[in-house]
Amino acid sequence: MFMEWIQIENYRNLVDVELHFHNDINYFVGENAVGKSNFLDLLEQMMNVRGFQESDFADVNKPIRIECKLSFSELTTSFQDIIGPEAAIYLRLEQVVQEVYPRLYKIDGEQLSPVPLSMLRHALYMCHRDTSEAELYSIPTSVYMELGKQLVSYLPQSRLTGDETVVLDRLINVKKGLDPECVLNIQRLVELLTSSTEATLIRKYSIDNVRLIMAVALKILAQIYMKVHSASTNLESLLVYDSEGRRYLPVFISVDEPELHLSPYLQRAVLSYYRQIATNENPEFLALIKQLFQIDGLLGQLFVVTHSTDALVDDYRHIIRMYRDEEGLVRTACGVTFKFAREVEKHLIMHFPEAKEALYARCIILVEGETEYGSFAGMAKKLNVDFDYFGICLINARGESSISKLHKLFKSFSIPTVALYDRDVMDKHSKTHANVFYTNEICFEMDVVSHLIHHHHRNVLDMIVQDIIDTGRGMVTKDMARRGFSKLGVDDRQAIQRCLKNIKAKDIETLLLYYFSWFYSNKGVIVGRRIAHYIPEHMIPPAFIAVIERAKALSLESSIIKIGR
Structure with missing residues (x-):
């Protein structure tokens, strides 16, 4: 079971927003105050069947209306009779400001059929706004005590080595401020979740990692325990079954800004653990919940709000970007809905780790290679355009063929993108698009060399060469000259070894050939x-x-939209 999509109307700044979800983990990205945390608030109110407050209504004269699709795919539930033929159910939640609680309907074409609000309780919702151990304080001591009794009954004979016992003691000693029952349960979880595998958690992780991972495990176990023992629902009504009769508990988990407390490594470790638990990829935890609650696994879907590229998975299909349109209304771009040719999709997934930062940008500049990547931010500062201040992200596409593919991806995420191509590929791409530019010469390096030499600034080129070369003597070898000549379409049989300083100032053609050959052969970020x-x-x-001025203009347009709203 998972939520496939949701349509939100009149909730805070989510006036008319549609979101489509991946079936396991979804990352929400975007600038501040665009509605990411508001979505988590909505999900919490909806799944916990709480009424909306007057402050939740964007317009008090209109209802808050939520429609969603829940997919069950080959699963059987306690409310099987209202699931449609496509193994899905369409729901509408609606409330006007005068009502205390919303009304819930099943949508069947144009027909609405009332269903009990309690149906929303048939999935467990966990809202982890704080990934630190502080959230453990929100769970009653009585829950820890009862859960602890069950954990103790499953504790095996201790198989920890002497070294591991010392580590475990250090782990427990740092927990002095917590509820004693909570501390005991953390110790029990360490033993239970590490004893069934040769490569134990203690061997795999640092003390800080183990503490946080056990805190995640304990929070989830405690919340499952409270749901299973709740008087408002019984366990059987919560479970769904697959074709072989295995029992699963549907779970929705939201995590808000894990980077607030965690280093990049801990962010990835903790979110990876959430995902393993939600998708039944952690055999130790899976065995434990089967022993404790007699369920075969979880059907989990994660919703993570983050401003950290370190937390993001390396696949654009899990990303939901929230932004404002020209009228200042919140809109979304959901990676799971993007349709690219298979070859393009594989390329984008492969290069996505390098492009994640762009998801937070107001504008993107795409360049072909390392030399332009190394130079553009510095040149922009000389033009009084600070990329960080203007929210401009510079990306090295590593070749002209990647620029068009990345441009498609960022266009799908509704991020303005400016591209600079070398002139020698001009015939392959648009010549008239307002955001596509070409070097004036055959490539970036020749543009720099030609512009400086024709404007009598050869000395600038010499300073760069002297800075890069230890000896300070710019020597162009025969092989370097051949590469440069070949790129320019000049007969490379004319290439000889030359010292740049020995070329006469009036011999413009030779200056161009050999300075270009040096820069072309030494191209890179440092140059x-x-x-x-x-x-x-x-x-x-x-x-x-x-290129820089166009990116600045697009960034300012985005800022004006936000400020105006």
Whole structure:
């Protein structure tokens, strides 16, 4: 069971928003105050069957209306009679401001049929707003005591080594501020969840990791325990069954900004553990819940709000970006709905780890290679355009063929994107698009060399070469010259070894050939940074200025929309 999509109307700043979800984990990204945490609030109110407050209504003269699709795919539930032929149920939750509680309907085409609100309780919702151990205080001591009795009955004979016992003692000693029953349960979980595997948690993780992972495990177990023992529902009504009769508990888990308390490594470790538990990929935890609650697994779906690229999974299909449109209304772009050709999809998944930062940008600049990647931020600062201040993300596409693919992805996420291609690929791409630019010369390096030499700034090129070369002598070998000549379409049989300083100032053609050959053979991020450092503001090539100014304009348009709202 999982939530496939949800349509939200008139809830806070989510006036008319539709979201589509991946069936296991979903990451919400976007700028501040765009509605990410509001969605988690809505999910909590909805799944816990709480009425909406007057402050939740964007317009008090209109109802809050929530429609969603729950998919069951080959599962049997206690409310099987209201599930449609496509193994899904469509629900509408609606409340006007004068009502205390919302009304729930099953949607069948144009027909609405009332169903009890209690039906929403047939899934366990866990809201972990705080991934630190502080949230453990919110669970009653009585729950820890009763859960602890069950944990003790399943404790095996201790198989911890002497070294592991010392580690365990250190783990428990740092818990002095917590409820004693909570501390005991953490100790029990360490033993239960590490004893059935040779490579134990203590061997795999640091003390801090184990503490946090056990805190996650304990929170989830305690919440399952409270749900199973709740007077408002019974266990059988919660469970769904597969074709072989295995029993599963549907679970929705939300995690809000895990980066507030955790280092990048701990973010990934804790979120990975959440995912393992939700998707039944952790055999130790799976065995434990089967012993404790006689269920065969969880049907979990995660919703994670984060501003950290470290927390994101390396697959765009799990990303939901929230942003504002031209009218200032919140909109969403959901990666699970994107349709790309198979070849493009594989390419995007492979390169997505390098592009994750762009999901938080107001505008993106795509460049072909490392030299331009190394130089653009520095040149932009000389033009008084600070990329961080304007929210501009610079991405090295690592080749012109990647630019168009990444552009499609970012367009799908509704992020304005500016691209700079080398002129030698101009025939392959759009020549008139307002956000597509080309170097004036055959490639980036030749644009720099030609612009400086034709404007009598050869000395700038010499300063860059001297900074890069230990000896300070810019020597172009025969092989370097051949590569440069070949790129320019010049007969490489003319190539010879030359020292750049020995070329006469009036021999423009030779200067161009050999300086280009040096820069083309030494291209890279470091050379790009040296170019940005030494080039005067008024000598930045026009094509580069045009790209930077266009990105600045698009960023400002995005800012105006947000401020105006």
